[in-house]
Structures are given as C-alpha cells and as structure tokens.
Amino acid sequence: MSPILTADDLHRIFKNLDTNNNGLVGIHQLHHLLLNTGAQATLDELEELVGHTSLDSIDFAFFYEELVKAKIQEKNDSGCNDDLSKAFQVFDLNGDGFITCEELQTVLSRWGLWDKSNGQDCKDMIRVFDINSDGVLDFEEFKVMMSTPCRPHNSI
Template sequence: MSPISTDDLHRIFKNLDKNNNGLVCIHELYHLLDKIGIHTTLEEIEKLVGKTSLDYIDFYFFYDAMVKEKIAEQQSDDDHNLMDDLFKAFKVFDINGDGYISCEELQSVLLRLGLLDKSSGQDCREMIHVYDKNSDGVLDFEEFKNMMSVPISTSDSEI
C-alpha cells in the first residue's frame, strides 16, 4: 500500500485521537495534513471524508486514498514532463519551425547526428510514410509523438 506500515498508521491514529474515543475528528486530521504539507480547508476534508470524524478503518482508507492520489499526481507530472521533452525533440527536427517535420528536415537532423548516410533519402520518406496518418507527406506533433512512443525491438541477430 505505502511506505508506512499498518503498525505505523495505527500509532499515528492513536496520537491523533487525543481523547481516546477511537475517533479522529476533521480538525485533528486537518492539522496532521497541514503539518505534512498538504494544505486544504476543513470544508474540503469534510466533503472528502463525508463526516465529522473517522474511526481507525475510515482513517486507514482515507490514508490509502491520499497515497493513491499523490501517486496519481506524480504520474501526471511525469506525463507532463514527457510531453515537454517530446515537444522539445520535435522542435529540433522541425528546422524551419512550421509545425511539421518534412523528409528533408528529418534527413538533415539524422545526418547531423550521424544516424543516417547521405544516400538514404528514400529511407526518410518511408519513415515518415509509416507514421503519416493523414498522408500529407510530413509529420505533425501528434504523428511524431506516435512515432516516438513505438518501442524499439531488436531481433536476435542484432544482439
């Protein structure tokens, strides 16, 4: 579930349950979240929890949901960073800045990178053709993104 064990979570719950009634009220939860850097309002917590206090089982599921939300946020940040990197790579290939990668631009960049020999103009046309979904002879960003997301496979003879 998370880096915190159920024993740790139980100890946290007991420390939050100041009056030992087996419940953690929204105010106590609010102060805990604030201390660990999750800034929210009492209203948001109450809306999320759906009541004014949590027993241990509710607290456990609340914590589990918070961890899953944090993981989802991290994944969203990672996806955003990947898109930024892909767009930067696209701009390297889009030499004239028109929003498309032509065969000539692809060939020029691959030659500069030493990934293509000068006689491979047809190879670039074929590479573009494979991912050119609208058959306009160039790659837009979406087509480039699709091309870059295809996993590279190696055959046994290449290994």
C-alpha cells in the same frame, strides 16, 4: 507521510490524534495533521473528500491508502508529462510552444524517418491531431498524438 507506514504506525498516529479517546478523529485534527506534513487542502476540500466530519480507525486507514494512491499517481503523471515535455521540445525547434509542419518534417528528416518521395504531406499528419484546427500542434495536442496507439496503414 511516508507511503511505507505500517498498520502499527497508522494505529499509533490515529491514537495520538484521538485526543479524547472516543475512537474518532475529527476533520480538524486530520486537517492539522495534513498541513504539518505539507499537504495543501482546505478544511472544506478535506471534508468533501472524506465525506464525514470524523473518521474511525478503519476509515483513517482507508483515507491513508487513498492518499498514497493519489501521490503515486501524481508522481507517475508528473514523470510522464516531463518525458512528453522533453519530447515536445525536440520537435518544437524554435521554442514557441507549437510544432509546425516544417519543424516536424525537419526532425523526422534528421532521424531518417521522412521520405519526401512517399507523397505524404506533414500537414496531413498534423491535421489528424490538430484539435483546434490552427495548423500546428500545441503541447496538449501532442500528448494526445503520443498516447494514440499506432495502427497499420491498411487497418480500419
């Protein structure tokens, strides 16, 4: 389904699904519609999501709005992860799926952001976000690091 369906479009779809003209669309009819549009959901998942075995036209419209919101969020999350994945690859110089202290220092040095004379150890930088304490950053730890707002050194 396109996220640009009008109220009239939704009403027409609902009427087509309501084959017995009782003002309700059954979960099986909704499941069939979703499968035809490429959505992957089992009948049980759909029933749990909807919370009913049938929907009236208002519930159908709300269901559609929730699908659109979920699709937009999925697209936003995917785009964000793609960007983070590319950024991670910049630091993961050997492509092993981890950012080591040496890799971090090399990349920051290339960018002119690493000053060896400042006394800062890149191990300390990694340790802050190294959730499993293995001395390197994996992609999930990198995502946490990238989503953490920067704070001035003197702030509490």
